[in-house]
Amino acid sequence: MNQLIRPAALLLDFGGVVVATTNRPSWPEELAAELHHDLMAAGCHELTPDDIVCDLEAAAAADSHWKNAMSRPAAPVEMTAHRYWTEFVAADWPPAARAFVTAHAQVLCHRQGQLRQDRETRPGIGELLDTARHHGLPVAVVSNALSGSVHRAYLRDAGLDKRLALQVYSDEVGVRKPNPEMIHLAARALDVPAGLTWYVGDNFDRDVLCGRRAGVGASVLMEARGTYRRPYVVRVRPDAVVADPYGLRDLLVAAFAQPGTGGDDAA
Incomplete structure (x- = not known):
């Protein structure tokens, strides 16, 4: 697998990435x-x-x-x-x-x-956000939702909302992944080209495909319950697969530590 680009923004799905759901x-x-x-x-x-x-x-x-x-x-x-x-x-x-x-x-x-x-913040999210902050990297949630207000309330109650630069929910903007406009909306709001973002989701047919359609710099699959229960054959493949937010943090550290990027390891 090739080294991933150094991102200018990190876009995360909600369910399966930020939280585990039951x-x-x-x-x-x-x-x-x-x-x-x-x-x-x-x-x-x-x-x-x-x-x-x-x-x-x-x-x-x-x-x-x-x-x-x-x-x-x-x-x-x-x-x-x-x-x-x-x-x-x-x-x-x-x-x-x-x-x-x-x-x-x-x-x-x-x-x-x-x-x-029931929702529970995935272990490692705090460390991931710490690493992003260390590198001055804005983080946004970009997620499908029939009621994004539920996700907003969870993030507020968990104290995570203030650590995010932006939240974009499909019910609030009228389009849903894999419509690339979901990612383009977030990129425009953050004033970052989509090609310099990473998009991280937990399934192939909505998240990986959305990243590909939007032309993101890296489409990362984070494994979660149901990740490999695909509804049908999806021909797109992610640029990287991680087991959890700790694995995503490691990818970030590696990307910012590439020679010539000016990055360094987070504490």
Whole structure:
């Protein structure tokens, strides 16, 4: 593998890179109970909690297939909260119940995002950010999300938001990886050419492909749960593969220590 370029900015995916995620099997029942209570209070009595659970699970499955399909177009757009709740969850609900979730779609997406997964900062993220700061390297999160507000809240609560130069989420900008505009948006905001960035993600069909389409200086794959469960053959290959944030830190140290770069090892 060739030596990677010295980056001018480091762009990180959220799930699988900054945090490790664990699915919570109970989320449909929990969300259905809350939503059923709110629907009843609003005068919508036709749906049972079991009805809501069934449609939440069906919507999540359909959304997963949709996400896989959206890795094929050249410039996919993101699912809106309105479309998700109106068409994927409540397409066959009574009009009043459908209107209720449509009106509260943003809040419901945020709550669903909170309940679906437990998140934990991956070991080594602090050391990675220390190394980036040592070299004056801006770090941004660039991630697909149905509710980026969930990610923002996590990073704020973990004390990581102030260590980031930028956060870009697909639901907020209207496009999703592997649309290269996700990376181009971040690069423009940081005033850095995309070709001088590293993009780091945990899967092939969205992250590595997005980096290739955007023309990044290096597309780095960080291994995580599900990394090698590809939905179909993806012909792109990363420039480097690391097991965790510690491995990424080592790549950074090596890149900045190249002769003639003026870099030195971080403490």
